[in-house]
Amino acid sequence: MSTLPHVFDATTDTFETEVLQKSMTTPVLVDFWATWCGPCKTLGPLLEKLADEYNGAFELAKVDVDAEQQIAAAFQIRSVPTVFLVKDGQIVDGFPGAMPEGQLRAFLQQHGVEPAEAAANEEEPEALVPLSPAEQVAELRAAIAAEPDKDELKLDLALALLGTGEAAEAETLLDALPANLATDDRAVKARARLGFAAQLKDAPAPQALEAALAQDDADLRARHLLGVHKLVAGDAEGALEHFIELLRRDRAWEEGLAKKSLIDAFRVVEDEDLVGKYRRRMSSLLF
Numbered sequence: 509m510s511t512l513p514h515v516f517d518a519t520t521d522t523f524e525t526e527v528l529q530k531s532m533t534t535p536v537l538v539d540f541w542a543t544w545c546g547p548c549k550t551l552g553p554l555l556e557k558l559a560d561e562y563n564g565a566f567e568l569a570k571v572d573v574d575a576e577q578q579i580a581a582a583f584q585i586r587s588v589p590t591v592f593l594v595k596d597g598q599i600v601d602g603f604p605g606a607m608p609e610g611q612l613r614a615f616l617q618q619h620g621v622e623p624a625e626a627a628a629n630e631e632e633p634e635a636l637v638p639l640s641p642a643e644q645v646a647e648l649r650a651a652i653a654a655e656p657d658k659d660e661l662k663l664d665l666a667l668a669l670l671g672t673g674e675a676a677e678a679e680t681l682l683d684a685l686p687a688n689l690a691t692d693d694r695a696v697k698a699r700a701r702l703g704f705a706a707q708l709k710d711a712p713a714p715q716a717l718e719a720a721l722a723q724d725d726a727d728l729r730a731r732h733l734l735g736v737h738k739l740v741a742g743d744a745e746g747a748l749e750h751f752i753e754l755l756r757r758d759r760a761w762e763e764g765l766a767k768k769s770l771i772d773a774f775r776v777v778e779d780e781d782l783v784g785k786y787r788r789r790m791s792s793l794l795f
Contacts, residue, residue, distance in 0.1 A: 514559045518569040520578045527569050531594040535566040535621055540580060540590045542573050546688060548589045550660040551606035555591070558612060563624040566593075566616065587693060593619055603778070605694040608648065608664050610639030641671030641742070663689050667698055671742045675705030700776045705740045708733065714741075728754060728761050735769065744777040748786045755793050767794070 518527055518538065527536050539555050541548040552570070559568035573580040573588055583592065583599075592602035593615075601619060616622075639647060648665040655661060666681040679702055682695060689695055712720070712730075714737045720730040735750030751773060755766035770790050774783050 512556055512560050514562070514564050514566070515556050515568045515570065518571050518576070518579065520576055523569075523579055526567075527594060528597050530567060531597055534564070535619065536569050536594045537566050537616075538569045538571060538583075538592045538594060540571045540573050540583065540585050540588050540592075542588045545588045547606040547660050547663075547692065550658070550664075551589045551591075554606075554609055554612060558609075558616070561623060562616070562621070565624040566621050593621075595619070605692055606660060606664065607694075608639070608644050608668065610644050610647075613639075641668055644668040645672055645674075659686055659689055663692065663695055663698075667694060670698060670701050670705065670740055673705070673708070673737075673740060675702055675708070675740070678702065678705075697776055697778065700772070701740055703772065704736050704776070707736050708740065711737070714738075726757065728758060731757075732762075732765060732769065739773055739776065744773070744779060745782055748773060748777070748782070752786060752789050752793070755790065759794070 516526060527538060530536055537555065537559070539552065541552055555568055559566065571579050573585055583590075587604055589606060590602065590604045592599050594600070601615070603615065607615075645665065645668045648661055648668055652658065652661045652665060662681050663685060666678040666685075669675070669678040669681070678698065682690070682698055682702070685695060711717075711733045714734060717730045717734040717737065720727050721734065724730075731750050731754050735747045735754070737747075738744075738750065739747035748770065751766055751769045754761070755770065759766060767790070770786065774787065777783050
């Protein structure tokens, strides 16, 4: 049990009061974990650190899925760790698996959760800026150097490397993961992203492709490759926008590559609302 002021263990008896009712005034991050879960040992301490640092901007509810099976079943938990953000008594977002600190901060910021001001007699913390993909890679390399046997960090590094376009090293790291992490949702999606990354072999840099499109917006190959670049770098909406425009311009180009790219991207993108939006746009163009 944590001794931090904004972290608590949620149980079936206390869930309605401490999570649902509490969320009417303060966002509550619910962390579903298990003692046997490797990635949980990485994510849990990070979430607790942020809960302490954010000084009450959100509460962190810890749910041991083995001890609280009723709550886990209600939330349809299929893997751990899984995290949900609850506001106004409703789930507003969530994610499966662990993620680096920079992405956690960005997730909270996306939902308006900013660090609360410290007490007047405390020094104000410096403004927090989410790490860039390159900064995440550097941070994770340092962490692995300090803890070389921590495989969860290697999965984090593989994902960060995909964000910087270093697909070969990312693939090597994924191949070396132990079985329990190789089947992690994030590892499976990373493998799918590698399929896109392979298309970028010998491809021009994004800046060159953007220049080519600026000169000729009918350059379908440049548009496709730029979409692939964006997907691999984590800009899901930018990628889908290029693929949908490709479909609009010529659905038959390269044996239907636009449609295939969209369908493959839907398997990679984690934002279900975004996927739904572009599925509807794709259907309106095809039917």
